[in-house]
Amino acid sequence: MDLTFSAGELAFRDEIRAWLASNLPTEAMASMDTPAGFEQHRAWERVLFDAGWSVPSWPRLFGGRECSLVEWLIFEEEYYASGAPGRVNTNGITLLGPTLFAFGTDEQHERFLPAMASGDEIWAQAWSEPDSGSDLASLSTTAVRDGDHFVVNGQKTWCSRGAWADWIFCIVRTDPGSERHAGLSYLLVPGDAAGLTRRPVGRLDGEPAFAELFFDDCRVHESNLLGGEGDGWSVAMATASSERGLNLRAPGRFLAAADRLAALQRRLAASGAADDELTDQVASAWMKAHAYRWQTYQVASRLQAGGTIGSEASFMKVFWSELDVELHATALRLLGGDGEVVDGPHGRDWMSGYLFALAGPIYAGTNEIQRNIIAERVLGLPRK
């Protein structure tokens, strides 16, 4: 056991810290969940990419710097500590990216990964349907073969930034007679495909960031099939593991929020407005962010030694999402009557952050589903 960063890891940390200090955008951007902000954030992705920081863990061939898992966690810590903008292509880079590496063909790697890394192509995830949420395997959007194309019909919903995204990754039913987990396929669909209609839907925070997608005889070329036809469920579960575990929500963002919460508490304490019970809650929330950090380094050590992460990712998903709510709810309690104020487009105020955090226990598989997974697949309790 050695819980210090190596010389190489420290050099990596110093490099990204220095780069962020001199390259952060000086002008505040609009929310990336608006059409204007989406493009501002796309431009920032290009700045990151040109400096080799948009996908640091990826192979150099596709724009990365082949950093280790621990270095990637360091990158996340430094990135969020610096107050850098949100990552508009996160769902591409951290969810579809690893899935493409695992299941994509060489042609698909060359076609999709560089443009994903540069932000030229921003991705949205379209899995849920009006009648298929937690029960994803009940989905009914169909894709029927017609020569070298699939013809897609159906409806997807709750697709974040799906109204503006360049590409969409979907799960569809390619075997018309199939049920449940069989007969599904993982399909990559251009946002401007003929037969695809996209409609923004306002989210709880008021931003038009959800989208409903309507597929009416939408033709998608077979080269956009990721993994084997009918293998969509196992490909999707690889994405889900990324979504729940340390890829999508590494500890960096929560550590940064915990430090902001501690700073808020210190300001109140300095003005004599600290309260014992709230101080205790701040300490508790800070501790949990810290625990998520160390649990993640423990998992990373296991992965670097050749181990795997499967259902254990559900531990992380429940923990970070409930931690995020706790951090923001605690800040709102500290703020009292000031808590309801939302000041502008940066999404940096605590109420906006709270509204976003409240989505965490819902997306990427609700926390109720995650607790079922922990109970059944980690603890081994009977399914029925």
Add this chain to the structure above:
Amino acid sequence: MDFSFTDDQLQFRDAVRTLLDDRCPPAAVRSAWTNETGRIEGLWARLADMGVLGLMAPEERGGLGMGEVDLVLLLEEAGRAAVPDPLLEHTAVAIPTLSDAGVCADVVDAAVSGAVTVTVGLADAGPYVLGAEQADHLLLERHASLHLVDAAAATITPVSSVDDSRRLGRVEFALDDAQLVSDDPRARSLAFDRGALGAAAQCVGVAQQLLDVTVAYVAERHQFGRPVGANQAVKHHLANVALAIEFARPMVYEAAWCIATGAEHRSREVSVAKAMASDAVDLACRRALQCHGAIGYTIEYDLQLWLKRGWALAAAWGDSRRHRRRVAAALQLA
């Protein structure tokens, strides 16, 4: 960054688990509730033979010269088996404190060999001393200094714990009868951190044991024609316990590493570990009892051995609120 244990450390843990499965089963723990000594016959000598007692003593004192990272897994096992002896006081606190101070070498030698038991009473650790009547020597705090007192020279008043295998005592002593171990406040602080870490490791062990036995019970117990554990309400109770353990355990290991290496934020990290481990074991106790139902509420059923140990350890060496206050102070939140 390498957050893993060596194969040797894991094998040592497995060997201790095997020993405790053999020599410290629930029936033996139960016997320690009612026998005269509150101890399990022969267990102390076996722990000495394996090198556990003297793990942190220097090799020239007959110890293994190892540190907290090696010890933390073993104390987790002691928690899992509900070992009744003052193991952490003796092994994790008294021996390294005396060794660091370079005093009482004869006591250290005898403690390493298992010939004597040394327990510990620090002001911040709680009002009572575990195993005070059973110990040969007591490492005690007075005016922020540490002193070693022979049991015969101390006045010990027994106090009943909810866990009858924890033989507590209120201890009084005269400074004239004590040998000064250290008047360095850093030694006192380190002793407290070592004790709190040891208690945290035992809390995690107790919590894991409670989770394991409860998972087995709810998979076996049938109601309404299916296992009780097939019900989502039960699943979620136990998933919450598993979550609490999953995130407390790395903090306990990290705190062990901080003590072993003299890290800057050692005391803060120990307090994070103890606060989270105390909360984890408290939740594990309550959910284990609820998921067992009435059988868990009986004195005959073994579950109560871990419940009571869990509640005792959650408060020993500082409860979670007290340790969060220490974290808050370290972060300058108040």
